[in-house]
Amino acid sequence: MTMVFLNKEIRDGDNPDLTEERKTATFDTNKMAEVIYGSEKLARRRREISQAVSLIPELADSKPLPFLSRNEKILESTRKVTALNEHLPRLINMNDEDEAWHIHSEVIGFEGNPLALHHSLFIPPLVIQGSDEQHEKWLGRAKRREIIGCYAQTELGHGSNIRKLETTATYSLSTQEFILHTPTINALKWWPGALGKSSNHAVVVASLIIKEQNYGPHLFMVQIRDEQSHEPLPGIAVGDIGPKMAFNGADNGFLGFNNFRIPRGNLLNRHCNVEVDGTYVRPPHDKMNYAGMIRVRSRMAAEQGTFMAQALTIAVRYSAVRRQGFLENKSQEVKVLDYQTQQHRLFPAIARSYAFIFCGFETIQKYETLQNEMNSGNVSLMADLHALTSGIKSVVTYQTGEGIEQARMACGGHGYSMASYISEIYGCAIGGCTYEGENMVMLLQLARYLVKSVELAMRGKPGDLGPMVAYLAYPDIKVDLVTGPEAYVKMFQHISKRQSIKATEKFHRKMESGVSRDEAWNQCAVELTRASRLHTRLYIIETFIRRVDSIEDLSIKMVLTDLMNLHLNYELLDVASYALEDGFMSSTQMGFIKNQLYSSLEKIRPNAVSLVDSFQFSDLQLRSNLLNFLFQVLGRRDGHVYQNLFEWAKSSPLNQTEVLPSVTQYLKPMMEKAKL
Numbered sequence: 089m090t091m092v093f094l095n096k097e098i099r100d101g102d103n104p105d106l107t108e109e110r111k112t113a114t115f116d117t118n119k120m121a122e123v124i125y126g127s128e129k130l131a132r133r134r135r136e137i138s139q140a141v142s143l144i145p146e147l148a149d150s151k152p153l154p155f156l157s158r159n160e161k162i163l164e165s166t167r168k169v170t171a172l173n174e175h176l177p178r179l180i181n182m183n184d185e186d187e188a189w190h191i192h193s194e195v196i197g198f199e200g201n202p203l204a205l206h207h208s209l210f211i212p213p214l215v216i217q218g219s220d221e222q223h224e225k226w227l228g229r230a231k232r233r234e235i236i237g238c239y240a241q242t243e244l245g246h247g248s249n250i251r252k253l254e255t256t257a258t259y260s261l262s263t264q265e266f267i268l269h270t271p272t273i274n275a276l277k278w279w280p281g282a283l284g285k286s287s288n289h290a291v292v293v294a295s296l297i298i299k300e301q302n303y304g305p306h307l308f309m310v311q312i313r314d315e316q317s318h319e320p321l322p323g324i325a326v327g328d329i330g331p332k333m334a335f336n337g338a339d340n341g342f343l344g345f346n347n348f349r350i351p352r353g354n355l356l357n358r359h360c361n362v363e364v365d366g367t368y369v370r371p372p373h374d375k376m377n378y379a380g381m382i383r384v385r386s387r388m389a390a391e392q393g394t395f396m397a398q399a400l401t402i403a404v405r406y407s408a409v410r411r412q413g414f415l416e417n418k419s420q421e422v423k424v425l426d427y428q429t430q431q432h433r434l435f436p437a438i439a440r441s442y443a444f445i446f447c448g449f450e451t452i453q454k455y456e457t458l459q460n461e462m463n464s465g466n467v468s469l470m471a472d473l474h475a476l477t478s479g480i481k482s483v484v485t486y487q488t489g490e491g492i493e494q495a496r497m498a499c500g501g502h503g504y505s506m507a508s509y510i511s512e513i514y515g516c517a518i519g520g521c522t523y524e525g526e527n528m529v530m531l532l533q534l535a536r537y538l539v540k541s542v543e544l545a546m547r548g549k550p551g552d553l554g555p556m557v558a559y560l561a562y563p564d565i566k567v568d569l570v571t572g573p574e575a576y577v578k579m580f581q582h583i584s585k586r587q588s589i590k591a592t593e594k595f596h597r598k599m600e601s602g603v604s605r606d607e608a609w610n611q612c613a614v615e616l617t618r619a620s621r622l623h624t625r626l627y628i629i630e631t632f633i634r635r636v637d638s639i640e641d642l643s644i645k646m647v648l649t650d651l652m653n654l655h656l657n658y659e660l661l662d663v664a665s666y667a668l669e670d671g672f673m674s675s676t677q678m679g680f681i682k683n684q685l686y687s688s689l690e691k692i693r694p695n696a697v698s699l700v701d702s703f704q705f706s707d708l709q710l711r712s713n714l715l716n717f718l719f720q721v722l723g724r725r726d727g728h729v730y731q732n733l734f735e736w737a738k739s740s741p742l743n744q745t746e747v748l749p750s751v752t753q754y755l756k757p758m759m760e761k762a763k764l
């Protein structure tokens with residue numbers, strides 16, 4: 089008998105070690121999934137979608153992805169995404185972004201696909217920056233997938249410094265067109281996903297030139313390939329940039345223009361415009377054209393939390409079936425999950441996954457508020473959200489990379505095999521440290537905001553500080569950590585405030601010593617990025633506490649409180665040196681934090697498997713597909729790891745023949761020669 093997604097996901101025939109873990113859980117994984125995904129409906133819809141997908145064989149991988157060449161990977165991801173396209177209207181609510189994200193992640197996995205950017209980076213800027221008329225012209229076609237698009241901003245020579253993008257869009261008064269041009273090799277667009285071979289349209293970011301004046305980066309809708317032949321249009325050079333650390337089922341590309349003309353109406357002009365006579369109509373905010381990037385960054389906390397959760401699901405389940413070494417009982421080896429070091433490796437990362445997902449919810453809601461305000465012409469929230477999302481994207485991507493790498497090491501040798509799927513998740517997740525703004529660059533954006541806020545506080549204007557930075561003006565009152573989470577928040581506020589002030593003061597001292605503003609900034613940059621990280625980590629902690637406070641179900645609240653306490657102690661321990669430095673934290677308090685941390689690990693141990701089960705990733709999503717025995721393997725929810733690893737190895741193309749050409753052509757002659 090198989091009982092799918094019952095409370096503790098107990099199924100007959102599962103590895104008894106995993107079943108034992110599930111039986112010890114103190115909570116219902118379905119209820120936890122509701123908390124993770126925000127509602128009963130969404131959690132249930134995810135299960136229904138997973139179930140429906142598992143019944144459609146053409147949506148399964150036709151071969152283990154690591155055994156495919158790049159061309160085969162692209163063919164396979166395209167096959168799956170187009171097959172999925174046919175089923176989508178029946179399987180999901182087409183207007184629900186969460187359902188769409190979930191089903192794509194089920195079917196495609198982490199390899200990428202030629203339509204991934206179409207939905208996340210082509211349609212959104214069109215919606216945000218396009219006028220009603222432009223929506224009429226392109227949006228319906230894009231949504232129906234009559235056309236495929238991408239977002240082409242980064243160039244070979246410039247990614248971080250958008251103001252210096254070299255691709256130009258020069259307005260021609262005589263023809264009322266924009267002339268797109270790539271003046272140098274460095275100006276080639278480079279990196280955009282799905283540009284290389286798949287897209288026939290692109291939202292292109294180019295510097296707008298009118299009567300020789302440069303108005304900075306603007307967004308243009310550009311058709312790059314013929315809709316019938318799919319050949320590049322005359323005046324366009326486009327291609328794939330080659331294999332990458334991950335995303336090899338997608339065709340990141342390059343793009344160059346040779347005086348390529350587009351109509352005036354192709355400037356996305358909801359917020360700005362170029363009139364027929366060349367008059368430039370300014371947007372309500374200088375950085376309005378960057379709004380799409382805030383949107384993507386606001387989604388990254390939840391996204392990265394989910395990436396890390398997938399790697400942890402694999403590692404925790406595996407750690408519960410992997411037995412190695414002894415504790416007290418010498419007659420049976422222990423589950424490696426029982427080692428304190430293994431728990432210390434994995435459990436704080438589980439806590440971070442939950443923290444990032446909860447933080448992600450708040451950030452997405454904040455973005456939605458911003459979007460509504462922008463639509464009615466109010467841009468006052470932009471600066472705050474830009475600062476916040478710059479910090480969040482940087483901290484969560486970095487820590488997710490750390491967490492996934494720990495998950496890999498926690499699986500020992502098998503973690504290093506592509507059968508674990510962890511390397512693919514890792515490659516994809518750490519891309520986030522770079523895309524949507526390189527992490528250091530974005531931390532420095534947040535630092536600008538923090539420095540300004542400290543300056544306000546120093547000028548005695550704490551009332552002018554926004555709610556997220558109000559703590560910069562709080563007095564220093566020592567805290568007793570025994571009293572609970574609020575004391576941890578206060579300790580973190582002190583640490584973060586002190587670092588922001590120290591960095592600002594250093595910056596001021598540099599300038600007072602005669603160093604230019606930019607040079608002074610650079611000489612303080614490490615301290616400034618530290619301030620940004622601390623501020624962001626404080627924000628993540630606060631969102632975690634808010635979420636746990638809001639939970640009514642007692643059994644869920646209890647286990648999440650354990651997880652939150654682990655998070656608080658782990659995070660504080662990690663930054664304790666800042667508070668020890670000025671005596672705000674005593675060495676006794678430091679000892680208390682460590683003890684609390686170890687006790688949290690023990691409390692979480694019996695719930696560890698169910699905490700990762702609660703993410704409810706299907707085996708297909710973890711590339712441990714039940715439909716086909718050959719696929720990976722370590723994260724299987726049934727825990728039958730070893731026989732599947734053996735099947736995986738047998739399916740390696742190298743094992744399809746006993747004697748390889750490498751042996752007949754080289755090794756054998758070498759050995760024969762040696763005998764002479």
Ligand SMILES: CCCCCCCC(=O)SCCNC(=O)CCNC(=O)[C@H](O)C(C)(C)COP(=O)(O)OP(=O)(O)OC[C@H]1O[C@@H](n2cnc3c(N)ncnc32)[C@H](O)[C@@H]1OP(=O)(O)O
Pocket residue numbers: 204209239241242247248249250251281375378379381382470471474522523524525526529530533536537
């Ligand atoms: C599945 C895989 C998907 C992968 C998808 C990946 C897609 C991509 O990567 S697309 C490309 C993304 N590219 C980037 O993110 C580039 C990062 N760079 C940038 O965003 C900008 O160059 C940036 C923000 C660093 C600097 O911009 P710049 O115009 O030079 O502004 P700068 O001079 O630093 O700041 C001026 C002011 O603008 C503000 N500002 C900058 N950006 C914004 C914004 N988005 N909103 C509001 N204010 C902003 C600054 O805070 C600053 O304010 P203040 O003067 O008050 O301190």
Ligand SMILES: Cc1cc2nc3c(=O)[nH]c(=O)nc-3n(C[C@H](O)[C@H](O)[C@H](O)COP(=O)(O)OP(=O)(O)OC[C@H]3O[C@@H](n4cnc5c(N)ncnc54)[C@H](O)[C@@H]3O)c2cc1C
Pocket residue numbers: 205209239240241242245246247248249278279280281335340519522523524525526527528529532
């Ligand atoms: C997987 C992936 C997908 C992508 N998809 C797209 C896409 O769809 N569309 C698109 O347009 N682009 C895309 N990109 C490009 C991406 O947005 C850029 O690579 C990113 O913005 C970083 O810019 P860069 O490559 O110029 O890095 P650089 O800025 O050259 O970074 C190199 C180093 O310089 C440092 N640095 C740079 N400037 C500063 C500064 N001011 N202060 C301190 N340090 C600095 C950085 O911290 C970093 O250490 C993608 C990239 C990846 C990896």
